[in-house]
Amino acid sequence: MNPITQIKPLDVPNAILQRRSIKTFKPEPISAELLKQLVELTVAAPSSYNVQSWRIILVQDEAQKAALSVASWNQKQIIEAPCTFVFAADAMAGEKDLTPILEQGLATGAFSEGTVNYFKTAVPQFQAALGDKRREYAIKDAMIAATHMVLAAESLGLSTCFMNGWMEDKVKEVIGASEDPDLAIAILVPVGYAAEPRKNPGRLPTSSNVFVDRVGNPY
Numbered sequence: 001m002n003p004i005t006q007i008k009p010l011d012v013p014n015a016i017l018q019r020r021s022i023k024t025f026k027p028e029p030i031s032a033e034l035l036k037q038l039v040e041l042t043v044a045a046p047s048s049y050n051v052q053s054w055r056i057i058l059v060q061d062e063a064q065k066a067a068l069s070v071a072s073w074n075q076k077q078i079i080e081a082p083c084t085f086v087f088a089a090d091a092m093a094g095e096k097d098l099t100p101i102l103e104q105g106l107a108t109g110a111f112s113e114g115t116v117n118y119f120k121t122a123v124p125q126f127q128a129a130l131g132d133k134r135r136e137y138a139i140k141d142a143m144i145a146a147t148h149m150v151l152a153a154e155s156l157g158l159s160t161c162f163m164n165g166w167m168e169d170k171v172k173e174v175i176g177a178s179e180d181p182d183l184a185i186a187i188l189v190p191v192g193y194a195a196e197p198r199k200n201p202g203r204l205p206t207s208s209n210v211f212v213d214r215v216g217n218p219y
């Protein structure tokens with residue numbers, strides 16, 4: 001059965017408003033079908049030149065979860081949640097073989113032959129010109145995918161917690177990427193069924209951080 005038919009998915013505005021950072025999860029597992037759906041919605045996210053530089057590791061094994069929690073200052077959400085998505089990013093993805101991406105774009109009709117020929121040189125050139133910013137740019141793609149995941153999870157009845165509290169070298173050790181200098185960790189997101197209600201801590205008035213045309217001109 002398609003999990004989406006089991007519950008009525010929340011629409012995007014309601015998923016955004018209902019989402020809270022959940023710190024306590026039930027031990028209840030996520031069905032394989034629901035997890036697959038969540039993964040597919042996650043990688044439906046856009047990315048720069050469609051390079052999809054994210055590398056997503058689903059940490060589910062109990063020993064792996066325990067190690068990841070230690071790498072995250074012992075935050076217990078990772079132990080409790082049935083799965084934690086580690087959103088990593090390959091800073092060099094745009095300078096690797098783009099053939100599968102370009103061929104797919106051609107096959108769907110999204111890219112013309114001209115676009116493909118242009119991208120073959122333009123994408124690696126653009127990426128190389130980023131220099132030290134390659135990592136930052138790859139992390140942007142991974143963060144957009146993580147945001148898709150969090151909202152899709154909420155819509156499908158699951159809860160999440162964005163997590164930035166971890167040591168990158170330790171997380172890389174846990175996922176087996178210590179030897180890869182180009183792999184950056186963007187964010188960790190445990191996902192599962194909430195074991196607590198959580199209140200919205202609120203947001204500043206938009207007049208303090210949303211502006212029109214120029215910074216300082218409040219919306």
Ligand SMILES: Cc1cc2nc3c(=O)[nH]c(=O)nc-3n(C[C@H](O)[C@H](O)[C@H](O)COP(=O)(O)O)c2cc1C
Nearest residue numbers: 019020021023075161162163164165166199200201
């Ligand atoms: C980038 C980012 C990193 C965060 N890191 C952590 C974390 O390591 N541990 C944690 O418990 N919560 C973490 N949070 C959750 C925030 O504390 C939470 O989003 C914020 O208090 C607002 O609450 P809300 O998400 O329920 O609206 C993080 C949130 C974001 C967006």
